[in-house]
Amino acid sequence: EVQLVESGGGSVQAGGSLRLSCTVSGYIYGDLAMAWFRQSPGKEREGIAAIRAVSLSPYYGDSAKGRFTIAFDNSKKMLYLQMNNLKPEDSAMYFCAAGRAERILDQNQYTSWGQGTQVTVSS
Numbered sequence: 001e002v003q004l005v006e007s008g009g010g011s012v013q014a015g016g017s018l019r020l021s022c023t024v025s026g027y028i029y030g031d032l033a034m035a036w037f038r039q040s041p042g043k044e045r046e047g048i049a050a051i052r053a054v055s056l057s058p059y060y061g062d063s064a065k066g067r068f069t070i071a072f073d074n075s076k077k078m079l080y081l082q083m084n085n086l087k088p089e090d091s092a093m094y095f096c097a098a099g100r101a102e103r104i105l106d107q108n109q110y111t112s113w114g115q116g117t118q119v120t121v122s123s
């Protein structure tokens with residue numbers, strides 16, 4: 001089983017940037033998918049970005065396209081989410097997740113989750 005620990009959240013003004021990190025430990029198998037999700041109060045958890053461990057092909061949800069970049073450094077076992085041009089509506093708890101996901105931005109496809117890191121964007 002994969003264990004995940006997020007870091008890097010915080011408070012930033014609109015237009016600013018943050019980089020979230022997720023330490024990935026345990027056995028990283030060939031078709032493992034890793035992803036970032038976010039959830040704000042009263043809203044459903046939303047798939048932001050995902051990547052496969054072997055191909056490293058990125059996938060993005062509509063809210064992330066053009067502003068966020070997902071990356072996985074296999075040598076460090078670190079998953080990253082670079083977030084640029086942040087907006088107040090990006091404020092949420094951000095989670096990293098891992099699993100054998102076919103529908104790569106579907107939260108129900110993921111079996112391992114981190115505890116989350118809070119991102120707050122002020123206007």
